[in-house]
Structure formats: C-alpha cells, structure tokens
Amino acid sequence: MTRTMDVPADLREASAELVAATRALMLAAATTTADADTVRAARATIAELAETLGVRPRSRVLRPPFDGPSRSRDTGGREPWALFTHNPMGIPLEIHFGADEARARLVANALHEGPPDSVHGGFSAHLLDCMLGTLMQARGSRSLTASLDLRYLRRTPLDEPLDLYSRIVETEGRKTVAEGWIECRGERTVEARGVFVRVEE
Numbered sequence: 001m002t003r004t005m006d007v008p009a010d011l012r013e014a015s016a017e018l019v020a021a022t023r024a025l026m027l028a029a030a031t032t033t034a035d036a037d038t039v040r041a042a043r044a045t046i047a048e049l050a051e052t053l054g055v056r057p058r059s060r061v062l063r064p065p066f067d068g069p070s071r072s073r074d075t076g077g078r079e080p081w082a083l084f085t086h087n088p089m090g091i092p093l094e095i096h097f098g099a100d101e102a103r104a105r106l107v108a109n110a111l112h113e114g115p116p117d118s119v120h121g122g123f124s125a126h127l128l129d130c131m132l133g134t135l136m137q138a139r140g141s142r143s144l145t146a147s148l149d150l151r152y153l154r155r156t157p158l159d160e161p162l163d164l165y166s167r168i169v170e171t172e173g174r175k176t177v178a179e180g181w182i183e184c185r186g187e188r189t190v191e192a193r194g195v196f197v198r199v200e201e
C-alpha cells in the first residue's frame, strides 16, 4: 500500500490532475460523435499514454490517510473531504461533515446512466455507502459495512444537482446504524440504511 503522504506533494498534485483529466477523457470517449478515423487516432494516443504511465505500476491506488475525514470534520464543515482524488473509477465527492451528519452535492453524468436519463442503482449504492462509511471514518471509527439496505423511491436524474446526506442513527457495542439519502429538487430519490461493524484494522 502507498499512502498519499508517502509521495512528494508535487507528484500528489500531478496525480490528482491526471485523474481529473482521465475522468473527462472517460466521458468524452463514451459520448464522442467524432468520426471513425478520429476515434482510432485517439485510441492509439491513449494506448501510448497507457504504456508511458504503466511502467513499474503500484499494485494499489494511492491511499488517503485514515484520519483525513476526521480532520475535515474538525473544521466544522468549512473544509470538505474529497473522495477518489487518485482513483478515476470512483465518483468524486466533496463531503462536508457535521458532528454526526454529512452532506455533499453532485451532478451525475452520462457515465452513470442506468435507466434512461437516470442514475444506475449500483452507482447510487456506491454513493450512499461512501456517504455513510466516510461519516463513520470521520468519527474516528474503523468500521466496515456489514449491511446496506436501499430503497429506490423514484428515478435519480442525470445532469441535475443531487444533494446527498448521511447521519448516524445509533451505536451499540461494535455496531453503528447510519442512514443516508439522495435528493433532487428537494425530493428523496433513494434511501439507505447501513449497519457498520467496528474492526481492529
């Protein structure tokens, strides 16, 4: 495992910029209307880049510090915690923490489509697991999701601001129950309830 703090700040910054550019490339590749020659030329350029970047790869993505979310929580929501800065597969979220709750805003795009013009249910589950799990982490608890129950109430639209929320419901021994939801234009589209179990490492 390589932690973000183990690499120089300049490389961290360059990596974050590369990952953001890669996400833009993923969207462009998935939605391009360029002609076949342009698409093939782009493929060749991308294959070359993959070769350049693929020399001596790490086995894992750069891992942010465990206490990053709790340091963000200590700012009282002023400084959000950014998720998936170094991983283009993750949907990037900037999470603002309160004591026992969190919120974030996101505009989902064509890459996240499930039903036509709507967010894929698996991506909604991913987003809500992030909202609940990162809130646990922000409270200093090393906990894993033991269960995550979802209710898809209505479709969650693409290309519109979505508000994501999570909050702690109760803690008993090693178990904490947390809930979260996604809203669009003030209406809930998805609700989640998760059980988190504290682990040693």
Ligand SMILES: CCCCCCCCCC(=O)SCCNC(=O)CCNC(=O)[C@H](O)C(C)(C)COP(=O)(O)OP(=O)(O)OC[C@H]1O[C@@H](n2cnc3c(N)ncnc32)[C@H](O)[C@@H]1OP(=O)(O)O
Pocket: 129, 133, 134, 137, 142, 143, 144, 145, 146, 147, 173, 174, 175, 195, 197, 198, 199, 201
């Ligand atoms: C190190 C953390 C770093 C930060 C990571 C952020 C992660 C973000 C969120 C995730 O995506 S986590 C990834 C998906 N989750 C996993 O991979 C977890 C896989 N499952 C496990 O590792 C174990 O099953 C688990 C740690 C959840 C529980 O196993 P244990 O052997 O430690 O617990 P045990 O079976 O002794 O049960 C402990 C308590 O939890 C309860 N419990 C366990 N599974 C449950 C469940 N599914 N639903 C409700 N309660 C559950 C269990 O009944 C019991 O309650 P009581 O203490 O009241 O008796």
